[in-house]
Amino acid sequence: MARLILHRLGGLLVTLLLSSMVIFGSLYLAPGSPENVLFGNRAPSAATRAAVRHQLHLDQPLPVRYWDWLTGALHGDLGRSMVTGQPVAERVGAGLTTTLLLVAMATVLIALLGLGLGTLAALRPGPVDAGVSVATSVSVTVPPFVASTVLISVFAVRLGWFPASGTEPGFLGSLHSLVLPACALALIACGFLARVTRDALREQLVREHVQTAEARGLARWPLLRRHVFRNALPPVITAMGLLTAGLLAGTLVVESAFAVPGIGQLTIQSVAQKDFPVVQAVALLLVAAFVICNAATDLIQALIDPRLRAAGRNT
Template sequence: MNTVARTLLGRLGGLVLTLFLASIVIFSATLLAGDPLAALAGGAKPTPELIGQIRASYHLDDPLWTRYWLWLTAALHGDFGTSFVYKTDVMTLIAPRFAITLELVLLTVILILVFGVGSGILAAIRGRAVDRTVSILTSLGMALPTFVVAILLIWIFAKTLGWFPVYGAGTGVWDRAWHLFLPAVSLAVLFIAYISRVTRSSLVAQLHSEHVDTARVRGIPRSRVFTVHVFRNASPQLLAIAGTTIAGLFAASAIAEVAFGIGGIGSLLVQAASRADLPVVQIVSLILVTIFVVLNALADLVSALIDPSSISGGSRA
């Protein structure tokens, strides 16, 4: 087994261990957040008999580890519990909302790739004036929180100009894209600025490297020098950042979803937490952690395929 394969196998084991530890933390934290009896009672004043029945049905008097094991084994068998508030299967509740969040994230990723990577490339290769302009814009973008951008977009493009809807996710492909555009922009601004800066710094480092100077001396065309010797060598770092960024979008989507009244898993998590709907909070939190860990692992894998030395600890000549 070569070094890359061993490294990837080790990271796969780390992924499984991380998810296991995360499930323990999530389950324990949600239980420590408060007693779910009020939510389980459905708004009724719980009598001693009702309290006893609820505690027995949901194993509330069992030890913590016993309750965790029952929850984990049920989840591994596809049983994610029943919402305390909505009285329906948790996955039935989550599935359509996850689809909306996924579409929002995909649209946001497109904006980040076009404007974040694109502006980073321009800043690296187009001279001082462009570099300075991009630097100013990215500084402004990183200084604006998502909720502030959302408010500005709603005020300018929805309320004042009336170009975009201000509420809901829409139906159908084009209507959905129209409804999700402003939320995607509000979510993308900070990440565009961040990715732009990372792209620029990675490319500038490669542009001043010895192997790029050698390629230029050999008379290799500038376009080939950039694609083969500059961008390809910068790709592992960009992919590593991309995994973290896309995973972060799923968590940050809650802000845009609440601001624009979109029924995604982010807004569902906020509602569930405020109403002590523990099964929903637990599963949504575990889904977000899983997405974060898996996307970072995939970024490592793709980096290894592009440049094996990026994962085995070496450096590309």
């Protein structure tokens, strides 16, 4: 198990390093010069432009700039915003709590509804299974921005149960304000996880050893717990890990629709303003979240399946 953890940790670090190179290089190699963000519509003199480029270290070779940025990031210094002049860590950190709370709420909804509907469909063939299949087929086709619009129109404007935009003060106020964004963020993932859960459970239910145990009179719940649910966990955990990793990217749309002050809305604003340091930090954060979720998924599966632990010892 320790070797598996070290292997996954090494892969995580290599992935983050390569991703940081791509993120840093792609932004600074894009058309346009970063200092134009500061000048706007003004036409500075050559001396002024040179002084600004020197202050932003843009007159240095790209590898030197990358190394300075990387070593600073390892010490918690992600640079300063080119728009506000604030430290990037402060700008990102200000909205990170809200985004993490939104993602946590969406994850809970995905787990409850996705696992619940998938289990119900697998154990209740016939009308129940058909109804769940129709519901999940609809949910996976609804984009987050469409779901956001419908939820705002129905539950915020017409019924007035939730705020249409922004967040209310306090922890409970934030929870109340993020209910609709979390639902919009979780809708597609719920349908996808329900399908994966249903198929995984159905595959185990028709296995010969399960049918033999049922024919011998083994009680329903012990049969499901020992021989069905446990063996169906690997694909479900994989799907859950991938869906959770993708939630941070989904906040870009949902937070903009609901005007939630998180890193999703910050990313949209930073891209529009060409605030490269902030975009770099958020992009690296999204990659890190995706890689960490995948690594955590592998470790959880190794804890459940002894064969994966044995494979990790042999690598």
